Amino acid sequence: MSEEELDLRELDDQELVEQMWDDLYDGLADEISEGTEILLERGWAPYKVLTEALVEGMRIVGVDFRDGILFVPEVLMSANSMKAGMAILRPLLAESGAPQQGKMVIGTVKGDIHDIGKNLVSMMMEGAGFEVIDIGINQSVEEYLAALEEHKPDILGMSALLTTTMPYMKVVIDTLKEQGIRDDYTVLVGGAPLNEEFAREVGADAYCRDAAVAVETAKEYMARKHNQ
Ligand code: B1M
Numbered sequence: 278m279s280e281e282e283l284d285l286r287e288l289d290d291q292e293l294v295e296q297m298w299d300d301l302y303d304g305l306a307d308e309i310s311e312g313t314e315i316l317l318e319r320g321w322a323p324y325k326v327l328t329e330a331l332v333e334g335m336r337i338v339g340v341d342f343r344d345g346i347l348f349v350p351e352v353l354m355s356a357n358s359m360k361a362g363m364a365i366l367r368p369l370l371a372e373s374g375a376p377q378q379g380k381m382v383i384g385t386v387k388g389d390i391h392d393i394g395k396n397l398v399s400m401m402m403e404g405a406g407f408e409v410i411d412i413g414i415n416q417s418v419e420e421y422l423a424a425l426e427e428h429k430p431d432i433l434g435m436s437a438l439l440t441t442t443m444p445y446m447k448v449v450i451d452t453l454k455e456q457g458i459r460d461d462y463t464v465l466v467g468g469a470p471l472n473e474e475f476a477r478e479v480g481a482d483a484y485c486r487d488a489a490v491a492v493e494t495a496k497e498y499m500a501r502k503h504n505q
Contacts, residue, residue, distance in 0.1 A: 285311055290319065294330050301334035302341075304354025306361040313362040323369040324489075327397070331362045335393065359393055367400050375406030379499045382424045383409060383434035384416035386445040391438035394468060394488075398434060401488040407432075407495060418445075418452050425462065431502065432495055435481075437468040447479040454480070463498040467491060 285308065288296055293312055300308040309331075316326045338355045341347040347355075381402055385395050392414050399409045412424045425433060437443040446466055453459040459480070466476050467485040476484035482498065485491035 285315055290316070290321075294333075297330045298334040298337055301331065301355050301358050302338055302347075304351060304358050306354075306358040309358040309362045310365060313365045317365070317369070323366045324401075327363070327366055327370070331359050331366075332397075335359055356393060360396075363393075363396060363400065370400045370404040372404075375404065377408070378406040378496060379431040379502075380408045380428065381410070381432040381434050381495065382412060382421070382428055382430040383436065384412040384421060384424070385414040385436045385438075386442050386449070387415055387417045388445065389437050389439050389442035390414045391436070391468075394438065395434075395436040398436070398467065398485070398488045398491045401492050402434075402495060405492045405496065407492075418449050421449050422452065422456075425458070431463060431499060433462045433464045434491070435464070435466045437466075438470065440470050443468065443470055443475065444479075446481065450480040463495070463502075465491060465494055465498075 283296070285293060285296065293315060297309060297312040300312065312330065313326055316330060317323065335355065338347060338352060342352050383395055383399055383402075385392055395411065395414075399411045402409050410424060410428045410430065412420060421433065421435075433449075435446050435449065437446060450459065450464060453462070453464075463483075464481045465483050465485050466479070466481040467487075471484055473484045476482075483494045485494050
């Protein structure tokens, strides 16, 4: 069947999800939006659409990016397609009606422009009842500090996707220590190349493997804070 003739609605769930992986790979934003809508209409939970169709599709893109089969312009189109799907899911994930939990400032560290993971964490945290101030990508220590000063959050979240940018998290945490304000915040870090050991070494409170873990960890720290 040619691309033009393909009717996404005629596919069963598994075929549709696999087609969405292909469409994400090919950077077809309209098709990703349509596939996302169809899965929701079929009763899929927003989080299931997010993880099984979108995040898994992006994992496949990442493998071929690593192996030199896909290049930056193509991966950018994949990222934009993923964002098209996320835009549909965002309000659904945010409307959980969860009680207000706390406030988080989050940003991707200096030198790093990857924002999909950070955006996902923001969406899920909002859905869990956190107020999220997303300060964006390529954030310097001065920008983090200014945001902390302005918004006075409970949690500082930092994201890094590159082995070359993840050490910058230590720069931020060391500066908080120098200024005597480290313990005013719970510092959570995440991103594909990180692990628990790294988080400990840089002085973060916790490493969050994915957005769901970020939510659980944030809730745990808020509960501890309230029990103090
Ligand atoms: Co980039 N890139 N990239 N890239 N890119 C990776 C990260 C890479 C692993 C690809 C590869 O080689 N396999 C590799 C890094 C290698 C390394 O450092 N060891 C890489 C590279 C090398 C590069 C460039 C240097 C390529 C170049 O220019 N030659 C360049 C760097 C640009 C820069 O930042 N200065 C670059 C550029 C890009 C694009 C612009 C094309 C695009 C980004 C678009 C965008 O974000 N708007 C891109 C993409 C899309 C990727 C991959 C394919 C996908 C990342 C992603 O969005 N994943 C990625 C391969 C991979 O990771 N497998 C790759 C989906 C997302 C849901 O997962 O971000 O891991 P993730 O987030 C998860 C968790 O990690 C966690 O929760 C999220 C949700 O579950 N999490 C947090 C993340 N942040 C958190 C913060 C928290 C908590 C949890 O705070 C509390």
